[in-house]
Amino acid sequence: MTAQSRPVPGDKDRLAEIHLQIGSRLAGQDHRYTSGRRQLVDVLAHAGQPMTLPDIVAADRNLAQSSAYRNLDVLVRCGAIRKISTGGDHAHFELAEPLLGHHHHLICTSCGAIEDIHLDSDVELLVDQSLTAIASQSGFTPIHHSLDLHGHCADC
Amino acid sequence: MTAQSRPVPGDKDRLAEIHLQIGSRLAGQDHRYTSGRRQLVDVLAHAGQPMTLPDIVAADRNLAQSSAYRNLDVLVRCGAIRKISTGGDHAHFELAEPLLGHHHHLICTSCGAIEDIHLDSDVELLVDQSLTAIASQSGFTPIHHSLDLHGHCADC
DNA sequence: ACGGAAATGAGAACTATTCTTGATATCAAA
DNA sequence: TTTGATATCAAGAATAGTTCTCATTTCCGT
Structure with a gap:
């Protein structure tokens, strides 16, 4: 093979x-x-x-x-x-x-188009740890996080 | 004074x-x-x-x-x-x-309540740098990012 | 005060999404 | 295979958050 x-x-x-x-x-x-x-x-x-x-x-x-x-x-x-x-x-x-x-999104505020993006895993890890710590302080049970970058796509 | x-x-x-x-x-x-x-x-x-x-x-x-x-x-x-x-x-x-x-949100998927949270500034910086780098590769012009943690609040 | 542009509020209209309904398809057991 | 219970389907009606219309009122510069 x-x-x-x-x-x-x-x-x-x-x-x-x-x-x-x-x-x-x-x-x-x-x-x-x-x-x-x-x-x-x-x-x-x-x-x-x-x-x-x-x-x-x-x-x-x-x-x-x-x-x-x-x-x-x-x-x-x-x-x-x-x-x-x-x-x-x-x-x-x-x-x-x-x-x-796991991934995130670029969202165009003009035309509404959405594109998938991937963050470096070390950044992802940091974000997740920070969010988990904050959530536990509020008695909040996390399910998942969403991270979107809003702006204008190449076409707009 | x-x-x-x-x-x-x-x-x-x-x-x-x-x-x-x-x-x-x-x-x-x-x-x-x-x-x-x-x-x-x-x-x-x-x-x-x-x-x-x-x-x-x-x-x-x-x-x-x-x-x-x-x-x-x-x-x-x-x-x-x-x-x-x-x-x-x-x-x-x-x-x-x-x-x-600048801040982010805890969003309860049960009752819809939203609470403001603040991330450490160093994590914030990393995220912003990562997103900016990714955006420029796609010809995307960033305006702002949103980071939400979805889950269940203390009451739900 | 006057004239005109901007803002208001009540309700109608819009539209993305969900619900209703009666028909159809599927599975499990006999 | 037959039968019955249940899930799914499709078309249109209904729902509801939000936006729009329009006649009236308020505000600002002159």
Whole structure:
């Protein structure tokens, strides 16, 4: 077996792995991984960046708006998808961090576009320690943190 | 003059300073600092934490809902107030960072409450440097960053 | 005081999102 | 396979936070 043949999981393998994980998450809450839900995940995984609902239904015309909203909610609640509320007209959705890895966002205040970014792990560690310390002082139980840089993207 | 008499600006002085700053910001955009807008600022300054619109109009019954929304928008656009969109039912509003100082938030995902927190300045510096470096790689022009810790507050 | 621009407040309108409803699909057990 | 219980679906109605309209009032410079 050469390094070429299986260097890292290919896109196809990664997608299969994502579907497996989400399937078991759903099953754990007595939900089914139906084709509509699978299509949502396919669209988000293919885009590689957060999408609004109009984006999503435009990308796959088989998706009904009401079902897409409902299924996104189901997937958010089982931890497969993350909802990003920026204050713009539409919320954005992306695969959750267990699937996509921990990351943050560049948010364009002009056009609303969102891009994923990754921080150095040492900075990440410091931030997490600081936040954890502060939270414990307030009796606050942390779940996750979000760090967004707001500004204008290259196009705006 | 004793240390007691003017140790640091008292609450009254601080509020007067805030009003002055906001007044000049508004004047710079040909807007008036009317009593309705002043009342909004008073309510937010007095609360000391982010408030929703229902919170605000409940705190000062003289404030009409439509005017409050409109004036909050005016104040947000002149940089006096910051709007925080969490994805909950209501957006939150607080005095902007030039008036309140740079800070971050604990956000309770159960009840929606938001509390202000301050990070160590060295961590803050690192984060800012990291974000700036990443932004420049994408041709992104930073305006400000937001760092929120999501979880459950002591009451939930 | 006067004229005009800005602000106000009550309610209507807008729209992203959620809910309702009746039909359809799926699974497990017999 | 059949059956029944349950989950899901899709279309449109309903909800609700926020924004808009407009007639009236306030404010500022002259």
